Amino acid sequence: MIVRQLKAADIRNLTFVDWTPGEQVNIIYGQNAQGKTNLLESLWLFTGGKSFRGSKDSELVRIGAPRARLQCTFFAEGREQTAEITIEKRRKATLNGVALSSPTKLTGLFGAVVFSPDHLMMIKGSPELRRRFIDAALCQVQPSYIRTYSEYLHILQQRNALLKEWYHFPDDDQLEAWNTRMTEAAADIVVARRDYCRILREQATAVYHGLSSGREEFSLSYEADKPYEQMTREEIVDFWRQSLAESRKADIGAGFSTVGPHREDLSVSISGLSARHYGSQGQQRSAVLALKMAEAAVLRERTGEQPVILLDDVMSELDETRQDYLMNHLDGWQVFITCCDPSTISRLADGNVYKMDAGELK
Ligand SMILES: Nc1ncnc2c1ncn2[C@@H]1O[C@H](COP(=O)(O)OP(=O)(O)OP(=O)(O)O)[C@@H](O)[C@H]1O
Numbered sequence: 001m002i003v004r005q006l007k008a009a010d011i012r013n014l015t016f017v018d019w020t021p022g023e024q025v026n027i028i029y030g031q032n033a034q035g036k037t038n039l040l041e042s043l044w045l046f047t048g049g050k051s052f053r054g055s056k057d058s059e060l061v062r063i064g065a066p067r068a069r070l071q072c073t074f075f076a077e078g079r080e081q082t083a084e085i086t087i088e089k090r091r092k093a094t095l096n097g098v099a100l101s102s103p104t105k106l107t108g109l110f111g112a113v114v115f116s117p118d119h120l121m122m123i124k125g126s127p128e129l130r131r132r133f134i135d136a137a138l139c140q141v142q143p144s145y146i147r148t149y150s151e152y153l154h155i156l157q158q159r160n161a162l163l164k165e166w167y168h169f170p171d172d173d174q175l176e177a178w179n180t181r182m183t184e185a186a187a188d189i190v191v192a193r194r195d196y197c198r199i200l201r202e203q204a205t206a207v208y209h210g211l212s213s214g215r216e217e218f219s220l221s222y223e224a225d226k227p228y229e230q231m232t233r234e235e236i237v238d239f240w241r242q243s244l245a246e247s248r249k250a251d252i253g254a255g256f257s258t259v260g261p262h263r264e265d266l267s268v269s270i271s272g273l274s275a276r277h278y279g280s281q282g283q284q285r286s287a288v289l290a291l292k293m294a295e296a297a298v299l300r301e302r303t304g305e306q307p308v309i310l311l312d313d314v315m316s317e318l319d320e321t322r323q324d325y326l327m328n329h330l331d332g333w334q335v336f337i338t339c340c341d342p343s344t345i346s347r348l349a350d351g352n353v354y355k356m357d358a359g360e361l362k
């Protein structure tokens with residue numbers, strides 16, 4: 001997918017922008033608080049998702065304006081398409097002039113992968129963020145995973161409800177029934193996540209190799225402490241049957257399910273050390289970037305459409321070699337990079353440069 005044109009009116013501090021970006025690397029530089037992130041956020045909205053900053057829709061409308069309007073012309077599925085988004089009380093969207101029942105209908109057509117400094121928590125933060133990353137990525141490349149995942153959540157909630165009331169209403173038959181269902185659902189989740197992590201690892205390793213000029217080795221595995229790598233689905237079912245039986249006492253004591261894929265983690269290491277516990281700032285940033293680029297590569301491989309890459313404020317804390325890789329070696333991708341330091345641009349070999357100044361793009 002390629003973004004050909006973006007028009008944005010009254011979104012955040014962008015009063016009016018009419019922009020025809022280049023098909024490869026686009027650098028948007030400018031001082032703090034000029035509107036660089038706002039521009040990337042405007043593009044991101046065409047994925048149908050919420051703001052990547054977690055903002056409410058009403059906060060996106062320029063203060064004092066009645067509504068925000070966005071129009072994007074992009075090339076996808078073999079033809080040029082135009083989507084429009086209006087944010088007033090609600091967000092509405094049209095595609096090629098036809099109103100959509102919901103802006104989320106754009107998901108899957110307009111693809112984007114975003115890096116923002118908040119995403120560093122993917123490495124630094126709790127396992128929940130890493131599970132969320134794999135689960136969200138899996139839902140995109142393998143839509144049947146949405147059902148697998150909701151089935152597991154449903155079983156987990158029901159089992160937890162039973163455990164919570166156990167003291168007053170112990171029910172062994174029911175617990176056994178939930179255990180049987182949970183082992184099957186858990187195995188489905190584990191197999192999907194493990195297999196996705198395998199292909200993600202291949203792609204992320206290649207990106208990390210490029211970022212670090214081959215000086216550091218990236219590695220990734222799903223729940224490294226468990227022997228999942230070599231196991232068949234049936235063996236994983238057996239594994240969970242046994243684990244649930246073993247945790248029975250602990251589960252009843254705690255009043256919830258103390259084990260299961262809802263407690264598992266993705267481990268990322270750099271040159272043999274955990275990125276979360278030992279990584280430097282630059283290494284952690286590189287690791288997130290490698291994961292994000294890998295997510296994009298898998299999406300391209302699986303869907304045949306390539307997402308655009310939005311890199312917000314990615315350059316700080318990266319040395320020149322790593323910056324050079326991002327600017328000059330992400331061949332074949334349409335990339336949007338924001339930065340503050342204008343000297344960064346001097347190292348851009350080929351691409352377009354724009355300056356953001358008080359909401360105006362020059
Ligand atoms: N709804 C809104 N209406 C008007 N202005 C807004 C709105 N939301 C945010 N802004 C303003 O937009 C400005 C620019 O924000 P943005 O986050 O895009 O800056 P930036 O160029 O990315 O800066 P930095 O380099 O610090 O990340 C901020 O000063 C903010 O006050």
Ligand SMILES: [Mg+2]
Pocket residue numbers: 036037038312313
């Ligand atoms: Mg910013």
